[in-house]
Amino acid sequence: MSLGLQSFGPDTVSRWLSRVMWRLEHAFERARASDKPEDDTRIRIFFVGALFAAGFAALAIGATNAALFTDAGKGDGYAPPITSARGDLVDRNGELLAADLLHYGLYIDPREIWDASETRRALRSALPELESARLERALRAGRRTFVLGGLTPEVKSKVYELGLPGVSFEPEERRVYPLGYTGAHMIGFVDGGGEGLAGAEAAFNSDIHKLASGGQAMPLSMDLRIQAAAEDELYKGVAKFRPKGAVALVVNVHTGEILALANYPTFDPNAAGAAPLDARLNRAAAAIYEMGSTFKGFTVAAGLDSGVATPMSTFDARQPFQLGYRTIHDYHATHKVLTLVEVFQHSSNIGTARLAQAVGVRRLEKYFKAFGLTEPAKVELLETARPLAPRVWDDDAMASTSFGHGMNVTPLAVARAYCGLLNGGQLLPLTIHKAPPGARAKGPQIVSPRTSETLLQIMRSNVTGGSGKSANIPGLNVGGKTGTGDKYDPVARRYSTTKQVSSFAAVFPTDGPVEAPRYFVLVLMDEPKPDATGADPTGGIVAAPVAGRIIERIAPFVGVERRMDTAPFTDVAPHPDDAREEH
Amino acid sequence: MNLLDRRVRGFRLVDLVLASLLVALVLGTYLAKTMAGRERAEIARTERQIGEERARIRLLQAEVAHLEDPARLERLSVAYLGLGPVSIKRDLEPRDLTDIARTAANTGKLPGEGMPVKPHEALSFDPTGRAPEPAPEAPAQ
Numbered sequence: 120m121s122l123g124l125q126s127f128g129p130d131t132v133s134r135w136l137s138r139v140m141w142r143l144e145h146a147f148e149r150a151r152a153s154d155k156p157e158d159d160t161r162i163r164i165f166f167v168g169a170l171f172a173a174g175f176a177a178l179a180i181g182a183t184n185a186a187l188f189t190d191a192g193k194g195d196g197y198a199p200p201i202t203s204a205r206g207d208l209v210d211r212n213g214e215l216l217a218a219d220l221l222h223y224g225l226y227i228d229p230r231e232i233w234d235a236s237e238t239r240r241a242l243r244s245a246l247p248e249l250e251s252a253r254l255e256r257a258l259r260a261g262r263r264t265f266v267l268g269g270l271t272p273e274v275k276s277k278v279y280e281l282g283l284p285g286v287s288f289e290p291e292e293r294r295v296y297p298l299g300y301t302g303a304h305m306i307g308f309v310d311g312g313g314e315g316l317a318g319a320e321a322a323f324n325s326d327i328h329k330l331a332s333g334g335q336a337m338p339l340s341m342d343l344r345i346q347a348a349a350e351d352e353l354y355k356g357v358a359k360f361r362p363k364g365a366v367a368l369v370v371n372v373h374t375g376e377i378l379a380l381a382n383y384p385t386f387d388p389n390a391a392g393a394a395p396l397d398a399r400l401n402r403a404a405a406a407i408y409e410m411g412s413t414f415k416g417f418t419v420a421a422g423l424d425s426g427v428a429t430p431m432s433t434f435d436a437r438q439p440f441q442l443g444y445r446t447i448h449d450y451h452a453t454h455k456v457l458t459l460v461e462v463f464q465h466s467s468n469i470g471t472a473r474l475a476q477a478v479g480v481r482r483l484e485k486y487f488k489a490f491g492l493t494e495p496a497k498v499e500l501l502e503t504a505r506p507l508a509p510r511v512w513d514d515d516a517m518a519s520t521s522f523g524h525g526m527n528v529t530p531l532a533v534a535r536a537y538c539g540l541l542n543g544g545q546l547l548p549l550t551i552h553k554a555p556p557g558a559r560a561k562g563p564q565i566v567s568p569r570t571s572e573t574l575l576q577i578m579r580s581n582v583t584g585g586s587g588k589s590a591n592i593p594g595l596n597v598g599g600k601t602g603t604g605d606k607y608d609p610v611a612r613r614y615s616t617t618k619q620v621s622s623f624a625a626v627f628p629t630d631g632p633v634e635a636p637r638y639f640v641l642v643l644m645d646e647p648k649p650d651a652t653g654a655d656p657t658g659g660i661v662a663a664p665v666a667g668r669i670i671e672r673i674a675p676f677v678g679v680e681r682r683m684d685t686a687p688f689t690d691v692a693p694h695p696d697d698a699r700e701e702h
Numbered sequence: 703m704n705l706l707d708r709r710v711r712g713f714r715l716v717d718l719v720l721a722s723l724l725v726a727l728v729l730g731t732y733l734a735k736t737m738a739g740r741e742r743a744e745i746a747r748t749e750r751q752i753g754e755e756r757a758r759i760r761l762l763q764a765e766v767a768h769l770e771d772p773a774r775l776e777r778l779s780v781a782y783l784g785l786g787p788v789s790i791k792r793d794l795e796p797r798d799l800t801d802i803a804r805t806a807a808n809t810g811k812l813p814g815e816g817m818p819v820k821p822h823e824a825l826s827f828d829p830t831g832r833a834p835e836p837a838p839e840a841p842a843q
Contacts, residue, residue, distance in 0.1 A: 164717075168720055179727075186735075186738045214770075220757075220764055221757040272757075272761070297764040297768040299771060300829060301771055344772065346772075348772075350773065351772075355825060358825070384830065385830055594790065594791075671789065671790045675790065681793065
């Protein structure tokens with residue numbers, strides 16, 4: 120049957136379509152009828168040729184596309200490299216702190232093992248750390264089983280060369296900390312699945328994951344040279360005074376960058392799970408202490424900034440002072456009227472409490488809150504702890520907190536507050552991330568630049584003529600404040616007479632304008648014991664010398680050159696008890 | 703005579719041309735795929751080598767970081783060389799040389815001369831509480 124013209128209806132398009140189809144259908148008949156049979160063949164050849172050409176063109180396009188524009192087949196004989204799960208951590212100078220390294224997991228497929236006893240013997244001799252029970256389980260399992268992870272390429276080669284059938288390996292990335300315990304608490308560690316659990320590893324967990332894809336490294340604020348010096352000197356102090364715990368911090372006051380964060384006891388993050396909890400505790404961030412007299416710096420700053428006192432204002436320290444329900448004594452009473460500088464140098468509790476009273480409860484509370492002492496220290500570390508601050512600010516709370524009692528804060532909170540007081544008065548967040556070169560962070564103004572300058576000089580005078588003499592390093596103009604806080608004994612329900620927290624808050628150099636490069640150093644020892652001399656292990660005895668030695672070693676690394684020594688407020692006579700002061 | 707109608711030894715020229723084209727295309731495709739496969743294998747081998755070298759470089763970097771660990775270097779330098787950090791009191795800038803020369807001329811003594819040098823002490827314990835890592839043996843004399 121063929122289509123007739125009438126089949127397509129009357130309209131123009133239908134008529135044109137039917138005509139085309141009619142012509143196609145009767146093309147060969149027309150050719151034969153016109154007595155040109157070669158035309159018929161030509162059309163057929165052309166038609167077949169066109170089909171071939173189209174087929175080959177399609178093949179050529181497909182082949183070109185497959186060869187040039189797809190990944191298919193690229194992996195011939197090649198296992199793609201395992202991409203790191205986490206980016207590297209480096210210090211501020213690019214020194215490697217943590218990296219994912221290629222390791223191997225060991226698998227056993229018992230279905231392919233001919234001689235189980237030979238496999239057992241060979242694996243035990245090559246891998247002494249392999250648990251027997253685990254090996255036995257794998258040898259008895261009816262399928263391929265994971266046996267041991269974290270094999271280094273050398274160990275893998277050793278096992279591979281045994282040529283054991285049924286023993287195979289899978290590449291895996293494992294987090295490695297090549298520096299061992301150096302900087303362990305700032306760097307942190309990860310769990311078996313590669314997720315950060317502490318330190319920078321936890322604080323920047325998602326960023327570190329993102330960096331892995333680009334093969335980039337995250338620079339921390341730590342300076343490895345400063346970190347090593349701080350740890351070395353802290354641990355030497357620990358060896359001498361045998362405290363329960365200890366902390367050393369070095370912070371750039373203008374950027375809030377933590378250049379060193381050392382803890383005792385510490386741990387090796389390569390085997391963090393094997394370390395006791397006490398060793399993994401980041402005391403700088405997660406432990407709170409009654410700091411004792413290092414708090415007097417805050418009270419003095421509040422007094423200066425509020426205009427209540429000047430360095431030469433006098434305070435009567437001749438008699439114990441009654442404030443709230445407390446009677447405040449000086450441990451090494453001078454029985455004198457003291458200037459503010461002398462109050463700081465002799466660490467007079469009476470003088471400080473009188474200053475606090477002059478400032479007033481509300482204003483002192485406001486200042487302490489502005490210094491960030493009533494909140495967790497602002498820093499990326501997740502372990503930063505909340506302080507124990509007075510619930511009600513009254514005369515008693517004011518008296519206690521003015522000289523560092525009745526308020527428990529982390530060493531990082533103290534460092535942050537001091538940095539704010541010493542950088543011209545801006546409270547900055549601390550950071551463990553490297554700031555861009557020349558960066559200066561901005562923060563709320565907590566005291567005036569003038570107060571900052573005066574506090575620097577008062578702290579300097581405490582090292583030249585007060586309780587911090589043992590931290591004095593010629594040419595570096597070190598300033599500081601010692602502190603010794605008695606620890607509360609929850610069993611006896613009173614302050615212990617034998618357990619204390621000794622600390623030294625130092626700054627260097629104290630000379631020059633407020634915007635000059637300046638570094639804060641905090642050394643703290645928890646429950647230090649007397650050394651061979653039998654001296655009371657106060658901040659001036661145990662922490663100040665350590666801070667001084669740290670400063671001496673790190674000054675060249677931070678570019679602080681020796682200069683002419685300054686001695687502000689020299690007309691203030693030193694007191695013989697200054698090095699043993701405060702409580 | 704039409705070019706399409708020409709015959710060579712009984713075969714039409716157009717058939718021969720198309721057949722030759724067909725053979726050439728088949729051969730060309732085969733050769734192209736073979737060569738591409740060889741190149742792919744070569745690229746894969748090179749990439750594998752690069753991957754292995756990268757892994758080795760990272761391993762070496764970690765090893766260097768471990769060997770240059772300041773705590774380790776300090777332990778070794780104290781143990782074998784008796785060296786320690788230089789006191790800042792002995793640190794001078796070139797601009798200080800004139801003053802030193804003047805002092806030496808006036809007093810006949812260099813600043814710091816005769817200053818007692820306290821031997822640097824190595825850390826006497828492991829702060830992690832583990833058994834200390836044994837120090838490597840001193841090189842044979």
